[in-house]
Amino acid sequence: MSMPSEQAAKLVHARFSDGQSARSWSCQLLLGSGGLEIDRGDGSDALIWPYSALATHTAVSRGAGEAIIEWHEMPGAQVHVRDAAFIERLVRIAPQLSAGGMRRRWLMPLLAVMGIILGAIALAWHLDIKPARAIAGLLPDSMRLTLGRSVVSQFASKGRACIAPDGQRALDALKTRLLRDVPDADLYTITVADIPINNAFAAPGGQMVITKRLIQSAKTPDEVAGILAHEIGHGIERHPEAGLIRVMGLSFIIELISGGSTGGLSSLGLIFLQTSYVRQDEASADQQALRLLRQAKISQNGFADFFARHAKKRCKPGDTKCTAPDKQKNGGGTAFDLLRTHPYPKDRLKVIRGTASYTSTPALTTEQWRELRKICNKKQART
Amino acid sequence: MDAEVEPRPTGQTNLSVSWQHPPGLIGLSFTNLALRVVTLGIYHFWAKTEVRQRIWSAIRINDEPLTYTGRGKELFFGFLIVMSCIFLPVMLLVAAVAFTFGPQHPITNSISILLYIVFGFLFGLAIYRAQRYRLARTRWRGIRGSLVGDPMVYAWTFFWTAILIPFTLGWIMPWRSTKLQSIISNNTRFGDRPVKFDARSGPLYGPFAVAWVGGIATYLGFFGLVAMLFMAKVQAQRNLGIPFIPSAREVGIIFAAFLIAGVIFALVTSWYRARTINHFAHHTHFENAKFSAGLSAVGLIWLGITNFLIMLTGALLLGALVASMAVPFVGLSSFAEAIQNPIARLIFSLVPLGILFGMTLFAPIIQARSSSYLVRHLSIDGTAPIDDIVQAAGNDVQYGEGLAEAFDVDAI
Numbered sequence A: 001m002s003m004p005s006e007q008a009a010k011l012v013h014a015r016f017s018d019g020q021s022a023r024s025w026s027c028q029l030l031l032g033s034g035g036l037e038i039d040r041g042d043g044s045d046a047l048i049w050p051y052s053a054l055a056t057h058t059a060v061s062r063g064a065g066e067a068i069i070e071w072h073e074m075p076g077a078q079v080h081v082r083d084a085a086f087i088e089r090l091v092r093i094a095p096q097l098s099a100g101g102m103r104r105r106w107l108m109p110l111l112a113v114m115g116i117i118l119g120a121i122a123l124a125w126h127l128d129i130k131p132a133r134a135i136a137g138l139l140p141d142s143m144r145l146t147l148g149r150s151v152v153s154q155f156a157s158k159g160r161a162c163i164a165p166d167g168q169r170a171l172d173a174l175k176t177r178l179l180r181d182v183p184d185a186d187l188y189t190i191t192v193a194d195i196p197i198n199n200a201f202a203a204p205g206g207q208m209v210i211t212k213r214l215i216q217s218a219k220t221p222d223e224v225a226g227i228l229a230h231e232i233g234h235g236i237e238r239h240p241e242a243g244l245i246r247v248m249g250l251s252f253i254i255e256l257i258s259g260g261s262t263g264g265l266s267s268l269g270l271i272f273l274q275t276s277y278v279r280q281d282e283a284s285a286d287q288q289a290l291r292l293l294r295q296a297k298i299s300q301n302g303f304a305d306f307f308a309r310h311a312k313k314r315c316k317p318g319d320t321k322c323t324a325p326d327k328q329k330n331g332g333g334t335a336f337d338l339l340r341t342h343p344y345p346k347d348r349l350k351v352i353r354g355t356a357s358y359t360s361t362p363a364l365t366t367e368q369w370r371e372l373r374k375i376c377n378k379k380q381a382r383t
Numbered sequence B: 001m002d003a004e005v006e007p008r009p010t011g012q013t014n015l016s017v018s019w020q021h022p023p024g025l026i027g028l029s030f031t032n033l034a035l036r037v038v039t040l041g042i043y044h045f046w047a048k049t050e051v052r053q054r055i056w057s058a059i060r061i062n063d064e065p066l067t068y069t070g071r072g073k074e075l076f077f078g079f080l081i082v083m084s085c086i087f088l089p090v091m092l093l094v095a096a097v098a099f100t101f102g103p104q105h106p107i108t109n110s111i112s113i114l115l116y117i118v119f120g121f122l123f124g125l126a127i128y129r130a131q132r133y134r135l136a137r138t139r140w141r142g143i144r145g146s147l148v149g150d151p152m153v154y155a156w157t158f159f160w161t162a163i164l165i166p167f168t169l170g171w172i173m174p175w176r177s178t179k180l181q182s183i184i185s186n187n188t189r190f191g192d193r194p195v196k197f198d199a200r201s202g203p204l205y206g207p208f209a210v211a212w213v214g215g216i217a218t219y220l221g222f223f224g225l226v227a228m229l230f231m232a233k234v235q236a237q238r239n240l241g242i243p244f245i246p247s248a249r250e251v252g253i254i255f256a257a258f259l260i261a262g263v264i265f266a267l268v269t270s271w272y273r274a275r276t277i278n279h280f281a282h283h284t285h286f287e288n289a290k291f292s293a294g295l296s297a298v299g300l301i302w303l304g305i306t307n308f309l310i311m312l313t314g315a316l317l318l319g320a321l322v323a324s325m326a327v328p329f330v331g332l333s334s335f336a337e338a339i340q341n342p343i344a345r346l347i348f349s350l351v352p353l354g355i356l357f358g359m360t361l362f363a364p365i366i367q368a369r370s371s372s373y374l375v376r377h378l379s380i381d382g383t384a385p386i387d388d389i390v391q392a393a394g395n396d397v398q399y400g401e402g403l404a405e406a407f408d409v410d411a412i
């Protein structure tokens, strides 16, 4: 044994605390064969901490000039060493002390969990499971009605609901005709709102709103019937309910993944995502509309004409790719603008035009149509 | 001459505090971002833990670092527990009540008022519990800190003094913050030794008066103006039955106004904030040592502005990064054209999320800078019998600060 100098070279000065008191001892460290050897220099036996059981609460980054090493068999005890070369050698033997090593320990399980979650989402997507729609189907009618009425009242309150009696009668006649074979037909209501936008939409519980401007812009009662049939289609499929549940669920998930600290900002993205129904929803609402129109013996041409006119208005001539509404909006368009919430007019027009024709009668008599167009001459008193 | 020369107690060690800036924070920022994206954000809790480890170890007492022993999973489970036991049931309750009675029904309204009260109380509880968790996970030379005392006492004080803020036009605030700080400081322990706090709120009222007058002037002068500007439009649109959806330009104006008002407000209030912290430090003792702090208004403002710019950089960087992901699908077209593409639409809808992630991108740097400023302007004069300080027995804190996570009350 002729290597005292070599031994001394490997000895490194450090400070040791025992976890019992805040006292600290000067000590010598040595990378022994059985583990990290700590010599407190007071005549007591050197402590030997096995390399594989070494731990730290402060990850040792590359080239670190200091480290605090612990051993869980001695809770609270620590060695504070400031020697970059020694630390580098120690981390090579005990890689769990490095930042990467510490991360790897739980990153793998975490990634596995994420994989399972993503797999489940992919599977649900693949099997076409629509949780929002499923929950929407479970909502009791009373709840859907309350919800729908509160949405409608936001648009058609304060004297904006049109109630001229003759116009109402015409609207009721059309509604009854369209709803002949619809379950829960008595739930559905149609409110005409005198607001400066050109729109129609369905709220939960079969509560529909159509604006005065839209009725004015329709050329025939068949066009209005087509639009109403489409909105009723959304109601039958419970798209409004599903949409609300989707937004609630998404905001909860985003809240969860962002650590509950996103506040209002996340809803910005959600509004963006939610402003339009998805393509499939529009297609199925159209299918329902075509079915209702056929049963009511109202021509589907009105429905088609309406879309044709708007598609022409919004897409540049010759632009074959044009499927979404132009950003040029008529009359004070908002996020609720009809063609914004109802995109893809060209694709849908093709489907509507492609259905076989049948014998039909006008949706309303000339008399009724005149009365419907005057429905806003009398409004609900301001509340 | 009855000179009372205090003999230096035996076994006493002089105390000092210093800051050794942690390296590699920019790298850590991007590592954390990547892992947060990969784990859909869940990594947040582990990221926060690693940042704290770095910051804690930058704080030196007698040149030896503090150690943060908290775990990411503790924060994560704490958050899950609070989410599933408090927030989810409350959300469902509110939804059920609103669906059953309608949003304007008296029962719905009284339940929301009740919830405000409960949450006001929980907020104070969250602050105390978070502080208790952080202290329990803080070690120096292996000795733990702790926060004893009943969290309910703090929560209750926090709650009823908060209610009085509007009634006293804010003038309860110096007294309130002194009282709340007193509860926390006097319940703080290092090992078996207590921290003592004996500040009174009197000396804070001068600076507070300056901040109060300045704050009111800012509010009236600027926020009032903006509100009046938009109130007319909101009113007009409401009369037409259109929901008020501000245009991008209007959002910009509101944001700019908010920014300017915020800076002015910071100017007038930071003198008060600096004085408060200095005052509190001056009246905090540990054994034979006394703290003192030399924060300045200018220092706090500079810190605030630079930190804000760092945050903004992160937000813009990531927002732009997300938006640029649309380029492979639509090329370099105008926004109006790009928005026609459904994939681009989806990507653009994720931009707010990118900005959101980006706001916290440089959080490690921001938090380290704040801590650095505080610690570098803090000093300890005096001694403590360090060798005699022993580990306090028991009462280990189990969960992370879930409640605080959920409320987002978190100054490091």
Ligand SMILES: [Zn+2]
Residues within 6 Å of the ligand: A230, A234, A277, A281, A282, A285, A341, A342
């Ligand atoms: Zn539709």
